[in-house]
Amino acid sequence: MSLKRNVLDLRKRKEIALQGGGEEAIKKQAAMGKLTARERIEAILDKNSFHEYDMFVEHQAKDFDMDKKVFHGDGVIIGTGTIYGEPVCIYAQDFTVAGGSLGLMHARKISKIMDHALKMHVPLIGINDSGGARIQEGVDSLAGYGDIFFRNTQASGVIPQLSVILGPCAGGAVYSPALTDFVFVVDNISKMFITGPEVVKTVLGEEISMEELGGARVHSEISGNAHFFALTEQECFEQIKKLLTFLPWSNRVKARPFPPRNPRAEYNIEKIVPADPTQPYDVRDVIRAVADDSDFLEVQQAFAPNIVVGFGRIHGETIGFVANQPRVMAGVLDCDSSDKAGRFIRFCDAFNIPLVTLEDMPGYLPGAEQEYAGVIRHGAKVLYAYSEATVPKITVILRKAYGGGYIAMNSRHLKADFMFAWPTAEIAVMGPEGAANIIFRKEILSAENPEETRKAKVAEYREKFANPYVAASKGYIDSVIEPEETRKILIHAIEVSSNKTVMTPAKKHGIPPF
């Protein structure tokens, strides 16, 4: 007998499994504007590179007539493939099969591919599209979630973990994405919440739509749970691939270098920043003026836009940029922007990505609302993250560096490797107006013409302290540079820092102010 019969039998079995939830369910998926799980995987990975595992896995539940139901692959697809020729592990929940609900075997498949990713030191991409726990399987499905969360945590800081939300992701399920490094959402498709609109209505009497409660825009702009927002699934896949070009495959290696390229001519660094520190500009243009090919991939673009974080390259090497954004809320630090920066800095540090900080900020956002929201513990995250980071850390002070903000934004005192300042830099405890009002209070109040005296004192303070030279005279600033020299100096600083080693005290782990 030849093998032919067995091969034909295998092909038939595969064909059945590949049908997923069947034609009707696939049509429904398409009607919602969604691709199927396999289409998504194929769109992200290199052509024909996907290899699927556990195709024949089936659930083992018996209660509630479950033993009479067949769910092909138990509602999730796992496998390996390549992106730009580099290996990745991937899973995609299949909403067409039992609503992508998570039962024991479904979770076991996800855990299997996660274990593989961690062992092989390759990135993990998880596509979420699931109605939630499979209630018929009871505590087994909860156990399944727990197993996944544990693995997310174990893999954190070892391999990059990307979560792609392409459908509902509700209840406990949201915590896997929350534990990963980058969350991708698509307008009108992604829905994330702990409790859905019905529960909100019953308990609080508030009517709210799914989109308003946990849509892609909400998580990109308000909650900060998402890092990348796209209008279509295809745009989302391009973002995933683009992000991966900047990342190392694990914490043991560096990101692949690219051929160095000059910034584009339209970003003229001399013309971007106004000399008057109260005037706004877009700090992303400064990043583009120093980054290779002016290419900057912004992370969490719409959330806490008063700080800008993201990836670019300098002389071919991946750099994590952190920059105050004077264009939004004058670039102040507040709870949200501190969380955003702190997390990004820790990602870069874990994955050997040098940090370049561009500083121009007037301080922290004042007000009861911020104090009540815990700006003390949130703000402390920035200090913690910068202090803890051992990758090369370079700061360029463009204009304002006042008070606690000066210390927080990767200052010499938190062990920055290089501190550069433009001649427009003002390094002081606060702006000249505020400082003069306090220091010369008596003189101003007792003067014949208080307003004139005040102005004179402000001018005096500005002359004396609102510059980079006081800090430079104490060695807190290494070099005052012309704006035009910035890129050249950054290239040099990164080059000479490439073998940086730092001894840190032995500890199990620190206790950052979560």
Add this chain to the structure above:
Amino acid sequence: MNEKYDELEIDGVSYKTTFPRKFLERKQRAIPAAGAVSTYIPGTIVEVLAREGQEVKGGELLCILEAMKMRNKVLAPVDGIVARVHVKRGDKVPKNTLMFEIE
């Protein structure tokens, strides 16, 4: 840039800048006045007992708020005079609605 700028004052300096939606729509988290009585649950006002100008003792019944099929007594938190009554019988009120101000 043809953007319209707002001003944000920090330490006596006014900066030209913009505000994102989350900031503009933020909840003001000021400490409520001791005599302010707000709903702690959404519901319907089924009876109002306190009148403007009336003197009340702390613990006195101000109104009945029906919520989740329960009739909840709303009591005066402090002694004082009812300066304002913001609700009337039959009002459907969301959470955190100011009902009475006692001075």
